[in-house]
Amino acid sequence: MHNPLRPALPLRLVDAPPAPSSTTPQAIIRVEDLSIVFDVPRGQVIAVDRVSLAVMPGEFVSLVGPSGCGKSTLLNAMAGLEQPFEGLVTVAGESMLGPRPDVGMVFQQPHLFPWKSVRRNIAHGPRALGKSKAEALRIADDLIEMIGLTKFANAYPHTLSGGMQQRVAIARALANQPRVLLMDEPFGALDAQTRAVMQDNLLELRGRINATIVFVTHDIDEAILLSDRVLIMSAGPGRILRDLSVGLPRPRSSAILTDPAYLALKRDCLDLIRSEGRKAFEQMETVA
Amino acid sequence: MSVGRRSRANAAGRLSVLVGVLSVPTFVGVWELIARSRIVNAVLFPPPSTVAVAVLDWIHSGQFFGDLSASLFRVTAGFLIGATGGIVLGVLTGEFRLVSSLLSPLFHILRPIPPIAFVPIVILWFGLSEAGKLFLVVWGVFFTVWLATHIGVQKVDRGLIRAALMLGTPRRQMLSEIVLLGALPYIVVGLRTAVSISFYTLVAAELAGAFAGIVYRIEIAQQNMQTGQVMGGLAALGLLSFVADRSFAAIAERAVWWR
Numbered sequence: 126m127h128n129p130l131r132p133a134l135p136l137r138l139v140d141a142p143p144a145p146s147s148t149t150p151q152a153i154i155r156v157e158d159l160s161i162v163f164d165v166p167r168g169q170v171i172a173v174d175r176v177s178l179a180v181m182p183g184e185f186v187s188l189v190g191p192s193g194c195g196k197s198t199l200l201n202a203m204a205g206l207e208q209p210f211e212g213l214v215t216v217a218g219e220s221m222l223g224p225r226p227d228v229g230m231v232f233q234q235p236h237l238f239p240w241k242s243v244r245r246n247i248a249h250g251p252r253a254l255g256k257s258k259a260e261a262l263r264i265a266d267d268l269i270e271m272i273g274l275t276k277f278a279n280a281y282p283h284t285l286s287g288g289m290q291q292r293v294a295i296a297r298a299l300a301n302q303p304r305v306l307l308m309d310e311p312f313g314a315l316d317a318q319t320r321a322v323m324q325d326n327l328l329e330l331r332g333r334i335n336a337t338i339v340f341v342t343h344d345i346d347e348a349i350l351l352s353d354r355v356l357i358m359s360a361g362p363g364r365i366l367r368d369l370s371v372g373l374p375r376p377r378s379s380a381i382l383t384d385p386a387y388l389a390l391k392r393d394c395l396d397l398i399r400s401e402g403r404k405a406f407e408q409m410e411t412v413a
Numbered sequence: 414m415s416v417g418r419r420s421r422a423n424a425a426g427r428l429s430v431l432v433g434v435l436s437v438p439t440f441v442g443v444w445e446l447i448a449r450s451r452i453v454n455a456v457l458f459p460p461p462s463t464v465a466v467a468v469l470d471w472i473h474s475g476q477f478f479g480d481l482s483a484s485l486f487r488v489t490a491g492f493l494i495g496a497t498g499g500i501v502l503g504v505l506t507g508e509f510r511l512v513s514s515l516l517s518p519l520f521h522i523l524r525p526i527p528p529i530a531f532v533p534i535v536i537l538w539f540g541l542s543e544a545g546k547l548f549l550v551v552w553g554v555f556f557t558v559w560l561a562t563h564i565g566v567q568k569v570d571r572g573l574i575r576a577a578l579m580l581g582t583p584r585r586q587m588l589s590e591i592v593l594l595g596a597l598p599y600i601v602v603g604l605r606t607a608v609s610i611s612f613y614t615l616v617a618a619e620l621a622g623a624f625a626g627i628v629y630r631i632e633i634a635q636q637n638m639q640t641g642q643v644m645g646g647l648a649a650l651g652l653l654s655f656v657a658d659r660s661f662a663a664i665a666e667r668a669v670w671w672r
Contacts, residue, residue, distance in 0.1 A: 206575060226581035236572035239671045240594050250580035281671050294576075301580060 152179035153337050154203060154305060159212035161198050172198040174362035175212070180337055182304075187340045187348035187355045189394065191401055195363025196341045200307050203339060204230050216305055226254055229303030229336070233310040235290035237282040243269065243293050244278045250301040261300075268296040271333065272326070288319040292326065299334060306336040312347070321379070324350060328377065345394045349387060350377060357394060360401045360408065367397060459641045464648070467634075467641035476630065477649075483625040484615060484653070487543070491550025492611045496604055499555045500593075503562020503600070508592060513563075520559060528553040528610075529617040536621055546618035553614035554607040561603020565596030598672070601665045608661050612654045627653070 161173040172195040180186050188196040201207040202214050205221040205228065214221045216228055224230075237246050244265045251261035269278050272292040282290055291311060298306060312320040324347060331338070342348050348355045349371055357367040369390060373381050381387045441461045447453060448460035455463075471477045506513040506520075528549055539545030569592055577591045593600075619628035627650050634642035 204579060206578070224578040224581070228579070230576075230579040232572060232576065234572055236570070236576040238573065238577075238591070238594075240597075249577075249582070253577075253580055253582045253586065283671065297576075297580070 151182070153182045153217055154178075154180040154339065155213070155215045156199070156203070157213045157215075159199070159202060159214060160210045161195070161202060161207055162210040171362035173202070174364050176363065176365055177212075178356060178365060178368075180305075180339060182337055183335065184354065185331065185338045185340065185352045187342055187352040188358060189342060189345060189348045189355055189398065190358030190363070191360050191398060192343065194358045194360050194401070196358050197309050199358075199363060200230075200309050200339060200341050203305070204228055204307050206230075226250070226301045227303050228305045228307065229298035229301060231291070231294050231298050231306070231308045231311045233313050235282070235287075235294040237290055237293055237297070239282055242279045242281055243274060243285070246282065246293055247297045247300050250297060254301060264300050265296075268300055271330070272296045286319075287315055288323055291315065291323065295327075295330070299336070303336055306334075306338045308338065308340045310341055310343070313342070313344075320347075325378075327351065345391055345398070346382065349373070349390055349394070350379070350381065355390075355394065357397050358401075360404045366401065367393075369393065456638065457640055459644065463641040464644045467639065468645035468648070471630070471642065471645060476625075479625050480627050480630045481649075481653075483623070483629075484619070484627045484650075487546050487550055487618060487626070488611045488615050488657070491547050491614070492554050492607065494547070495551040495554025495611075496558045496607060498551070499558025499603070499607075500562050500600060503559045504566055504588060504592060504596070506559075507563045507566025507596070508588060517563070520556065524556040524560065528614045532617050532621045535618075541622040541624070545621070546615075546623065549618040549621075550611050550614045553610045557607045557610055558600070558603045561606070562596060562600050565599025565603075566592055568599065569595030598669050601668050605658070605661055605665055608657055609654065612650070612657070616650075 156176055156178045159173055159176045160171065163170045163172055174195075176199060188199060190196050198207055202209060203216065203221065205214075205224045208222075216225070219225075221228070238249065241249065244262060247265035247268050248258075248261035251264050252258065256264070266278070269275055272295065274289060274292060274296075277285060277289065282293065285293070291314075295311070312323045315323060328351065340348070340351060352371050355369045355371060356365050357369065358364065359366045371390065373384065373387060445460045445462060448455050448458055448463075468477075471480075502516065506516050531549060531552060535545045535548055539548060573591055573595055574587070577587060582591065615626075616628050619626040620632060623629040627646055631643050631646035631650075634640075634646060
């Protein structure tokens with residue numbers, strides 16, 4: 126059967142720009158002593174507990190951890206969708222007081238505007254920022270070509286498959302040319318085959334855009350395959366347990382899945398996550 | 414065997430189509446027979462032929478179109494005003510908690526009072542003027558549309574709002590596009606319910622005293638013992654209401670074009 130997700134993107138594979146090793150390494154994202162607390166019916170829950178991290182321009186960083194460890198909350202704080210209880214989140218030197226067009230986000234669900242065609246969904250951001258209709262549509266058409274959906278430019282979201290919808294969501298987030306692209310388990314709702322294709326697409330896409338990417342996932346393979354760095358988070362309250370550099374060469378492909386260096390890294394990650402997951406489970410049991 | 418079963422199924426299908434086509438003519442025929450057989454009082458229960466003659470007289474006298482346009486104007490104007498108000502306030506109360514705290518308790522107290530119960534006070538306030546009739550229709554339509562919009566706005570997919578926020582959507586566009594279109598499927602259901610409600614309230618408004626209108630004509634005919642005319646008026650009202658509902662359903666289908 127013809128897979129509509131297959132049309133290989135006409136892109137070159139390009140290595141990610143190395144993290145700047147100049148004399149003044151300036152992080153684009155800074156999280157300092159961040160705590161986020163949620164009110165619940167019986168008191169408060171600490172979702173993120175005194176987390177600090179820095180992401181360099183052009184870096185691809187994954188946040189990995191068990192369900193409910195606060196990784197999505199941490200990402201939402203970088204997006205300006207959650208406000209710190211304590212601490213500070215800055216992007217490009219400015220505090221994230223609310224959503225900002227230079228920080229784009231792709232959610233687990235595509236959340237496309239159902240009343241707009243693919244083209245107009247992607248053109249929404251540039252239009253919202255005051256670009257002319259013609260300019261916005263030109264940007265949209267370029268991105269549609271890049272994600273290989275030219276045939277579907279005028280289709281409505283409900284007529285597309287889940288993978289295609291998520292590609293449109295990525296293109297829509299890129300239309301504002303964000304400096305930072307945040308991705309919250311973007312492939313988590315897709316089947317395994319589609320997810321593999323989407324991961325390849327994202328690796329290719331990365332060569333074309335300059336955005337720094339922070340990627341939340343609970344899939345270790347996905348995190349290692351895509352990232353320069355993997356941050357392992359502990360069970361709630363969320364803390365960063367370990368900061369692992371992925372020294373595997375780029376361009377990468379699924380061939381690294383058998384690489385001994387990869388396997389060692391994966392074993393480390395899994396051990397940490399297993400023990401954390403168990404802790405989280407026990408905590409839940411004692412609460413219940 | 415399967416062929417036999419299919420042809421039997423086909424025969425049953427044809428039979429029900431035939432019965433469906435004959436349903437209304439048979440009913441009218443039986444009515445005509447009963448009314449003419451003197452089993453019932455033909456003055457109170459006139460045959461369809463008498464009703465048809467009364468309707469033709471109504472049209473020939475020139476009163477019909479005056480009555481029709483008077484009723485149509487009340488329903489249409491009342492619906493448009495009530496629906497617009499309902500949508501605007503529904504978006505405001507659905508979106509802004511402060512506005513909701515201010516208005517929702519009041520609306521929830523007023524909403525369950527049947528609009529017909531307002532006829533006496535409307536007569537005190539507006540006399541027999543058009544304003545009073547519009548008021549009743551607007552009142553009936555407004556609360557239905559307001560509630561549907563209010564609920565629709567609160568049920569707008571939060572993910573869409575967040576996505577729109579991340580793309581830098583300005584506040585005004587957020588309300589006029591994302592929230593309004595996100596709530597549209599609910600609003601359309603409210604509007605369709607309001608179409609029938611506008612006809613109910615029209616009846617109350619015209620019974621309360623008018624100088625033209627389909628229900629007004631029914632009432633005058635009743636006072637003159639013109640039972641045929643009464644039934645003709647009921648048929649006209651039923652037809653009008655039916656056409657309004659069906660046209661609205663057709664419009665609604667296209668209004669939520671992305672489904």
